[in-house]
Amino acid sequence: MAAFKTLDDVMVAGKRVLVRVDLNVPMDGGRVTDDTRLRAVAPTIQELAQKGAKTILLAHFGRPKGKRDESQSLKVVVPALEKALMQDVRFADDCVGETAEAAVAKLTPGDVLLLENTRFHAGEEKNDPEFAAALAKLGDVYVNDAFSAAHRAHGSTEGVARLLPSYAGRAMQAELEALQKALAEPERPVVAVVGGAKVSTKLDLLGNLVSKVDYLVIGGGMANTFLAAQGLDVGKSLCEKDLLDTAKEIEAKAKAAGCAIVLPGDARLAMEFKANAVNRVAPVDAIGPEEMMLDVGPDAIAQVAGVFEKAKTLVWNGPFGAFELEPFDEGTVAAARKAAELTEAGKLLSVAGGGDTVAALNHAGVADKFSYVSTAGGAFLEWLEGKELPGVAALTAKAA
Numbered sequence: 430m431a432a433f434k435t436l437d438d439v440m441v442a443g444k445r446v447l448v449r450v451d452l453n454v455p456m457d458g459g460r461v462t463d464d465t466r467l468r469a470v471a472p473t474i475q476e477l478a479q480k481g482a483k484t485i486l487l488a489h490f491g492r493p494k495g496k497r498d499e500s501q502s503l504k505v506v507v508p509a510l511e512k513a514l515m516q517d518v519r520f521a522d523d524c525v526g527e528t529a530e531a532a533v534a535k536l537t538p539g540d541v542l543l544l545e546n547t548r549f550h551a552g553e554e555k556n557d558p559e560f561a562a563a564l565a566k567l568g569d570v571y572v573n574d575a576f577s578a579a580h581r582a583h584g585s586t587e588g589v590a591r592l593l594p595s596y597a598g599r600a601m602q603a604e605l606e607a608l609q610k611a612l613a614e615p616e617r618p619v620v621a622v623v624g625g626a627k628v629s630t631k632l633d634l635l636g637n638l639v640s641k642v643d644y645l646v647i648g649g650g651m652a653n654t655f656l657a658a659q660g661l662d663v664g665k666s667l668c669e670k671d672l673l674d675t676a677k678e679i680e681a682k683a684k685a686a687g688c689a690i691v692l693p694g695d696a697r698l699a700m701e702f703k704a705n706a707v708n709r710v711a712p713v714d715a716i717g718p719e720e721m722m723l724d725v726g727p728d729a730i731a732q733v734a735g736v737f738e739k740a741k742t743l744v745w746n747g748p749f750g751a752f753e754l755e756p757f758d759e760g761t762v763a764a765a766r767k768a769a770e771l772t773e774a775g776k777l778l779s780v781a782g783g784g785d786t787v788a789a790l791n792h793a794g795v796a797d798k799f800s801y802v803s804t805a806g807g808a809f810l811e812w813l814e815g816k817e818l819p820g821v822a823a824l825t826a827k828a829a
């Protein structure tokens with residue numbers, strides 16, 4: 430594994446330590462519905478506080494596209510973070526400039542300060558050197574504990590790491606070690622499940638994934654785009670119409686690589702995106718113009734279970750449906766329980782990851798039955814492809 434420095438290599442007492450964490454947690458009505466990512470970063474923050482650092486947390490939340498958007502403020506996460514850390518967390522409503530600088534100046538050793546959503550500034554996603562310098566000004570040392578955001582070459586994950594002495598946090602260290610241990614030489618057949626809603630940012634990486642796995646099971650919003658690429662009318666389903674050619678290319682690559690793509694043959698349909706919406710099950714070639722596929726259907730669930738039975742290794746990111754809304758959780762819950770059962774029977778090594786995927790496994794009551802659960806979704810898939818993650822590469826470059 431690439432070498433990087435860790436918290437064992439730095440004296441932090443009295444220093445301003447900028448820590449990149451991933452607080453992009455599932456929320457419902459202003460309430461954190463799954464605190465896995467908060468609990469994951471707690472050991473690093475607690476260690477820094479105990480060692481007398483002034484800890485300054487950097488994080489993104491949602492995708493506000495470089496503009497201030499109060500509906501995507503990190504302030505709502507503070508109570509759940511305080512609970513996970515068992516300590517007070519201060520909040521500054523900007524991550525750079527006078528507001529952030531004044532809040533940092535008030536810190537005393539042991540304090541923890543959370544800065545507002547880094548994505549409120551366009552410089553974050555552009556990895557603008559001026560934005561990275563404005564972040565670097567706030568700290569003496571940088572720690573990256575956000576493996577799940579390490580596939581983004583952003584100001585707070587990559588740019589700032591190049592400007593300050595940089596270290597991996599405990600969660601980052603643990604994720605990389607665990608994934609390496611579980612998946613360095615996966616036993617075949619390997620099945621990858623990719624679902625969820627981040628179709629545009631995850632579709633591209635499927636092209637590389639098909640050469641690494643024997644089955645690619647596609648679910649969730651991702652499946653709709655593939656079905657549309659095959660000429661099916663997907664009604665009002667979540668679908669990236671401008672990515673149909675990309676989906677076709679991935680199917681061709683899969684065929685050439687000998688990877689079987691598994692798409693749902695039936696789906697649970699509704700006209701409203703809400704819990705207990707009136708719904709029906711139908712084949713995927715019989716979707717009405719006003720209907721949305723919100724989950725896979727029973728035939729698809731049985732097919733996925735059959736694929737899991739043939740596999741020795743499972744890697745999974747992205748739910749099969751809108752699992753937050755009953756009864757559209759059925760596909761995800763059934764698949765999760767099947768994978769857990771096979772894992773417990775010693776027949777399958779199962780690794781799953783992603784903010785919502787972990788929430789879905791918790792919802793199904795089986796997160797602790799998987800071989801390994803990562804906080805990361807997209808980053809985990811890119812790691813699996815063998816890609817160098819910019820957030821990790823920046824730490825490694827510093828260590829060299």
Ligand SMILES: Nc1ncnc2c1ncn2[C@@H]1O[C@H](COP(=O)(O)OP(=O)(O)O)[C@@H](O)[C@H]1O
Pocket residue numbers: 624625626627628648649650667722723724746747748749750751752753782783784785786787806807
């Ligand atoms: N068919 C679907 N239509 C709309 N949304 C869906 C569908 N299937 C899954 N989703 C949504 O996908 C979201 C999770 O996707 P994503 O963010 O890609 O996963 P992760 O956070 O695990 O990486 C969930 O909020 C879920 O409601």
Ligand SMILES: O=C(OP(=O)(O)O)[C@H](O)COP(=O)(O)O
Pocket residue numbers: 451453491492577578581627630782783784785804805806807808
């Ligand atoms: O939730 C995240 O990723 P995931 O959905 O792949 O688990 C990370 O916080 C990255 O967010 P992004 O995909 O908006 O860059």
